Amino acid sequence: AQTVTQSQPEMSVQEAETVTLSCTYDTSENNYYLFWYKQPPSRQMILVIRQEAYKQQNATENRFSVNFQKAAKSFSLKISDSQLGDTAMYFCAFKNSGNTPLVFGKGTRLSVIA
Amino acid sequence: IAGITQAPTSQILAAGRRMTLRCTQDMRHNAMYWYRQDLGLGLRLIHYSNTAGTTGKGEVPDGYSVSRANTDDFPLTLASAVPSQTSVYFCASSRLGGYNEQFFGPGTRLTVL
Numbered sequence: 001a002q003t004v005t006q007s008q009p010e011m012s013v014q015e016a017e018t019v020t021l022s023c024t025y026d027t028s029e030n031n032y033y034l035f036w037y038k039q040p041p042s043r044q045m046i047l048v049i050r051q052e053a054y055k056q057q058n059a060t061e062n063r064f065s066v067n068f069q070k071a072a073k074s075f076s077l078k079i080s081d082s083q084l085g086d087t088a089m090y091f092c093a094f095k096n097s098g099n100t101p102l103v104f105g106k107g108t109r110l111s112v113i114a
Numbered sequence: 115i116a117g118i119t120q121a122p123t124s125q126i127l128a129a130g131r132r133m134t135l136r137c138t139q140d141m142r143h144n145a146m147y148w149y150r151q152d153l154g155l156g157l158r159l160i161h162y163s164n165t166a167g168t169t170g171k172g173e174v175p176d177g178y179s180v181s182r183a184n185t186d187d188f189p190l191t192l193a194s195a196v197p198s199q200t201s202v203y204f205c206a207s208s209r210l211g212g213y214n215e216q217f218f219g220p221g222t223r224l225t226v227l
Contacts, residue, residue, distance in 0.1 A: 045204065099210045
């Protein structure tokens with residue numbers, strides 16, 4: 001079974017600074033998909049960014065980018081120019097190429113400090 | 115507004131009572147899911163359904179049942195609630211296929227006393 005590990009339960013960052021959230025996963029599959037979801041205090045789950053394992057180029061969405069290292073099974077999220085609205089729980093998630101549900105890590109609570 | 119609705123928003127329930135959490139989506143997604151979220155444990159899959167008429171067990175299915183009579187609805191039933199089922203429950207849906215985003219409902223906060 002696939003597992004997803006987020007080793008940082010909590011992190012904090014100053015407003016306008018850059019922060020990196022770590023995620024590692026374990027799988028024997030070659031083709032799969034990786035996601036980062038954000039959960040602000042409103043409790044709503046919001047997709048931040050996703051990556052296809054067969055693509056070597058790292059995904060980027062505005063201030064959010066990933067560092068995908070397939071051999072190391074690592075999928076970190078970088079948030080640039082952090083804003084107060086980035087304060088949230090961040091979940092890393094894994095999905096096989098088939099019709100399987102997401103497998104989530106335990107989350108990292110990020111606080112952006114003014 | 116397209117999306118996923120869940121009901122109730124929150125509920126306090128006596129142990130031993132039966133409870134059904136409702137979930138409806140209007141995006142015509144084939145796949146639907148139920149997760150529970152507990153502090154320090156992230157989201158764990160309870161049950162899922164890839165199409166109407168079929169269901170599958172997730173990581174923590176014991177004490178829960180689901181049905182998928184049509185595409186839009188995916189209710190989750192606790193036959194006899196226990197305090198360890200106190201949690202926030204999220205329903206989600208997606209198109210089939212690995213790259214497709216899972217969309218989540220707003221969640222139901224359930225407290226079993």
